[in-house]
Amino acid sequence: MTWHRKDLLDLQSLSAEEIVTVLDTAREFKAVGERHIKKVPALRGKTVVNLFVEPSTRTRISFELAAQRLSADVINFSAEASSLRKGETLKDTAKNLEALNADFIVIRHSAAGAPHFLARVLGSHVVNAGDGAHEHPTQGLLDIFTMREKKGRVEGLRVTILGDILYSRVARSNIWGLQKLGAQVTLCGPPTLVPRTFEAMGCRVVHDLKQAIRDADVINLLRIQHERQRKSMFPGLGEYTNLFGITQSRLADTKPDALIMHPGPINRGVEVDGDVADGERSVILEQVTNGLAIRMAALYLINSSRGDSAAHN
Amino acid sequence: MTWHRKDLLDLQSLSAEEIVTVLDTAREFKAVGERHIKKVPALRGKTVVNLFVEPSTRTRISFELAAQRLSADVINFSAEASSLRKGETLKDTAKNLEALNADFIVIRHSAAGAPHFLARVLGSHVVNAGDGAHEHPTQGLLDIFTMREKKGRVEGLRVTILGDILYSRVARSNIWGLQKLGAQVTLCGPPTLVPRTFEAMGCRVVHDLKQAIRDADVINLLRIQHERQRKSMFPGLGEYTNLFGITQSRLADTKPDALIMHPGPINRGVEVDGDVADGERSVILEQVTNGLAIRMAALYLINSSRGDSAAHN
Amino acid sequence: MTWHRKDLLDLQSLSAEEIVTVLDTAREFKAVGERHIKKVPALRGKTVVNLFVEPSTRTRISFELAAQRLSADVINFSAEASSLRKGETLKDTAKNLEALNADFIVIRHSAAGAPHFLARVLGSHVVNAGDGAHEHPTQGLLDIFTMREKKGRVEGLRVTILGDILYSRVARSNIWGLQKLGAQVTLCGPPTLVPRTFEAMGCRVVHDLKQAIRDADVINLLRIQHERQRKSMFPGLGEYTNLFGITQSRLADTKPDALIMHPGPINRGVEVDGDVADGERSVILEQVTNGLAIRMAALYLINSSRGDSAAHN
Numbered sequence: 001m002t003w004h005r006k007d008l009l010d011l012q013s014l015s016a017e018e019i020v021t022v023l024d025t026a027r028e029f030k031a032v033g034e035r036h037i038k039k040v041p042a043l044r045g046k047t048v049v050n051l052f053v054e055p056s057t058r059t060r061i062s063f064e065l066a067a068q069r070l071s072a073d074v075i076n077f078s079a080e081a082s083s084l085r086k087g088e089t090l091k092d093t094a095k096n097l098e099a100l101n102a103d104f105i106v107i108r109h110s111a112a113g114a115p116h117f118l119a120r121v122l123g124s125h126v127v128n129a130g131d132g133a134h135e136h137p138t139q140g141l142l143d144i145f146t147m148r149e150k151k152g153r154v155e156g157l158r159v160t161i162l163g164d165i166l167y168s169r170v171a172r173s174n175i176w177g178l179q180k181l182g183a184q185v186t187l188c189g190p191p192t193l194v195p196r197t198f199e200a201m202g203c204r205v206v207h208d209l210k211q212a213i214r215d216a217d218v219i220n221l222l223r224i225q226h227e228r229q230r231k232s233m234f235p236g237l238g239e240y241t242n243l244f245g246i247t248q249s250r251l252a253d254t255k256p257d258a259l260i261m262h263p264g265p266i267n268r269g270v271e272v273d274g275d276v277a278d279g280e281r282s283v284i285l286e287q288v289t290n291g292l293a294i295r296m297a298a299l300y301l302i303n304s305s306r307g308d309s310a311a312h313n
Numbered sequence: 314m315t316w317h318r319k320d321l322l323d324l325q326s327l328s329a330e331e332i333v334t335v336l337d338t339a340r341e342f343k344a345v346g347e348r349h350i351k352k353v354p355a356l357r358g359k360t361v362v363n364l365f366v367e368p369s370t371r372t373r374i375s376f377e378l379a380a381q382r383l384s385a386d387v388i389n390f391s392a393e394a395s396s397l398r399k400g401e402t403l404k405d406t407a408k409n410l411e412a413l414n415a416d417f418i419v420i421r422h423s424a425a426g427a428p429h430f431l432a433r434v435l436g437s438h439v440v441n442a443g444d445g446a447h448e449h450p451t452q453g454l455l456d457i458f459t460m461r462e463k464k465g466r467v468e469g470l471r472v473t474i475l476g477d478i479l480y481s482r483v484a485r486s487n488i489w490g491l492q493k494l495g496a497q498v499t500l501c502g503p504p505t506l507v508p509r510t511f512e513a514m515g516c517r518v519v520h521d522l523k524q525a526i527r528d529a530d531v532i533n534l535l536r537i538q539h540e541r542q543r544k545s546m547f548p549g550l551g552e553y554t555n556l557f558g559i560t561q562s563r564l565a566d567t568k569p570d571a572l573i574m575h576p577g578p579i580n581r582g583v584e585v586d587g588d589v590a591d592g593e594r595s596v597i598l599e600q601v602t603n604g605l606a607i608r609m610a611a612l613y614l615i616n617s618s619r620g621d622s623a624a625h626n
Numbered sequence: 627m628t629w630h631r632k633d634l635l636d637l638q639s640l641s642a643e644e645i646v647t648v649l650d651t652a653r654e655f656k657a658v659g660e661r662h663i664k665k666v667p668a669l670r671g672k673t674v675v676n677l678f679v680e681p682s683t684r685t686r687i688s689f690e691l692a693a694q695r696l697s698a699d700v701i702n703f704s705a706e707a708s709s710l711r712k713g714e715t716l717k718d719t720a721k722n723l724e725a726l727n728a729d730f731i732v733i734r735h736s737a738a739g740a741p742h743f744l745a746r747v748l749g750s751h752v753v754n755a756g757d758g759a760h761e762h763p764t765q766g767l768l769d770i771f772t773m774r775e776k777k778g779r780v781e782g783l784r785v786t787i788l789g790d791i792l793y794s795r796v797a798r799s800n801i802w803g804l805q806k807l808g809a810q811v812t813l814c815g816p817p818t819l820v821p822r823t824f825e826a827m828g829c830r831v832v833h834d835l836k837q838a839i840r841d842a843d844v845i846n847l848l849r850i851q852h853e854r855q856r857k858s859m860f861p862g863l864g865e866y867t868n869l870f871g872i873t874q875s876r877l878a879d880t881k882p883d884a885l886i887m888h889p890g891p892i893n894r895g896v897e898v899d900g901d902v903a904d905g906e907r908s909v910i911l912e913q914v915t916n917g918l919a920i921r922m923a924a925l926y927l928i929n930s931s932r933g934d935s936a937a938h939n
Contacts, residue, residue, distance in 0.1 A: 033727045034727075035671075036671070037670060037671030038671045038672070038673070038727060039670070039671045039699075044350060044352070045348075045349070045350030045351045045352045046351070047351070047378060047381070049374075057703060058722060061675075061701055061703060061723075061726065062726060064701055065673060065699070065701060065726055065727075068673070068699040069699075073352075073378070073381040073382075075374055075377055075378060077370060077374060087578070087580060088577075088578035088579070089581065092577075092578060092579060092581075093578075095598055096371060096577065096578075096598070096601050097374075098598075099598040099599070099601035099602045100374065100375060100378055100601060100602065100605055101346045101347075101351060101378075101602070101605065264714075264718075264722065265713070265714035265718060265719075265722075266714070266718065267713060268715065268718075285721055285722070285724075285725040286725070288722050288725035288726060289725045289726065289727070292726055292727065357663060357665070358661075358662070358663030358664045358665045359664070360664070360691060360694070362687075386665075386691070386694040386695075388687050388690055388691060388694075390683060390687060400891070400893060401890075401891035401892070402894070405890075405891060405892065405894075406891075408911055409684060409890065409891075409911070409914050410687075411911075412911040412912070412914035412915045413687065413688060413691055413914060413915065413918055414659045414660075414664060414691075414915070414918070
């Protein structure tokens, strides 16, 4: 199939067919990662700029490796000590990068919508690497890729997402993508962080852990961001773990082949016990490997949209 | 023409012919940036070290991209957490980089003359990426390149440079280069920042904005570095903007085809209004694109001096 | 000869034959650095991650250049702003890098044994770039390489290591490697920093400088890390320099061809005078050049162990 989008901004606006195209393309790139020489020349002579206004080593490295394996050149641009600190607007910074012939701008930003704004004002391809609490589409895609690979399908899967749903871009990208492909999504966590308003998105909202995971095919745990968790809404780490931490004993009441997923970095002993994270149901490290393939696929596909002038602005 | 210099340190010591050689070479490299594959193999196997003792994301990225497009390898070396912090001298740091077979050292330093010092003690090629208030030769060259491209010539052009001239390396490199190519330079700004002593360099010094820009073919605005402006010499942001900020209404009294230039990052509403910066006379983003071509040309030309033993030290 | 080790962790566990293999391989790579095009395709398509949990610009750059010259892709990962700061364990961080198909992890860490731990839990190749006060094997190897190149042999050489031996990983790697190849090692410095317990490693311990350097073929000076020197054990900078600083006059009583070595960065006027560091006996900058060759050899050799399944875990 042909790809028409200049940018990858969110899963909300992608069709099921587009999502499947990314997943299928990533499957081919995953095989590249297992070869002796892990590079393909697809983006030779192209420049990818990692514009990380909010820091994230692991996502930055995943995109940097994806670009390198497509033979692109990579520039890392972090907000510290940059012009953004000198009062330059995001638009001016991005327009400057475009003027340097940056073909791709991968942006992480604390403000929801920042990637969409850039995509509108730039001819460069824009990839959203996480914007505020809005979306993190490549994380959503790699999660769905992993589920499909392990379970053989997405349609009809029961997926429970557990944690701070309210502020999670990972959760939102999962919800949009999974529902488009026909999975049933259950959200679970403390009521302050998992309000019933999510039912309007088509999800089941359950505040009792046992009930939420009993029939799940996949349990996708979110990281508890205790370094920036809102004090008034969060019950405290110990209480969270008591109520929602995943332990071996709690897994006794779940399907024996339920997958344990986590976008990382994990807090061992908080949202998940070490023996569960390292256990045989856990696919946490495979998610990391798959993320590389998804990011290669994303860069590759939006690059193929070039020349498609209707989509280019 | 053949190039004989090992280093690019300033415009003061270049001849008009040498400046034209850089401009002509840059014109060819600019075309490379518009190709589908933006790389040429000219510096394959060479190493460019960006030694940024004073931070500058945008200039560093421009040099990094220039090196990548010439197929060189790039190492970024910033002063933070480096040996310079541990009390190592600049000479020892640079001698170490030379011992690692660094072919090019691109240096930004707060001390005027630091690049010249390195050029004397090193066999590696040295490029000045800005030294104190002294020179920023690639910025001067890209400004002149842009004027020549837009106006078809430099000779006889009336160029007004506006702002904090006293402490500006950009202004000095512009003055040297423009005058060598036969342009007439007017300097304008508050008297404390634009003293009459600049007349000794052959410039016209005017403290009234209206008079300074009335006949200008080019208005080159300097960034007001309000984060480090000397308190006692600077009139205050609001007063500066009132007296010297470029607005649409102030442009009414200028030549209709006068170019608006700025080395970036711009302070919208301070030295220039947003609608002027984004207006049709503004070539600010083209300067960024041209900077890449100038830096490719600089690296390419000084590399061609290799084997020229007389020039090599 | 064939190389069987997956990792390069220390010199203590290498045989004399293995050390000689690294030195011989490095000699060939040193010649590459003198060629017009300094790259070889040996590691094309491989990824080297520089995981520097303790900062070190110069060692990081040396490894980055070594990897580039072998045509590998390089990812720099520093601890600041990374997941390690968010409470992720070192093992989880490293497992993530392995999941990203990182072929080589070059690790610098303040904890002795961290590289050995990673080597056990990862399939990726691990190179120790300095772990606490334990070892810094590539520094030891480049020191020995330099001695062998300059003196034509290692066996029978009298090598005096001078400074803070107790806390020096450089000293330990030198001691292990030099003794395996038959050199005689003398350690010298203040008694608090050079305890007699080192005699158990087979070294001579001497607290009088004159006696320690009189018959030395090589004087290897350690950096006085005055930014982190233990207050209670260190006599003070001035007193150290008075007793142990190497000056021209103190060299009068040594062999005329004794080499002066230093791992850098040097403190001029502290452990060594500037005229000695820059003098004709000094091989300090050649050590830097040789370090690049040693690191290329290390990466090259451990890469060649692939497929050797017994060694691979």
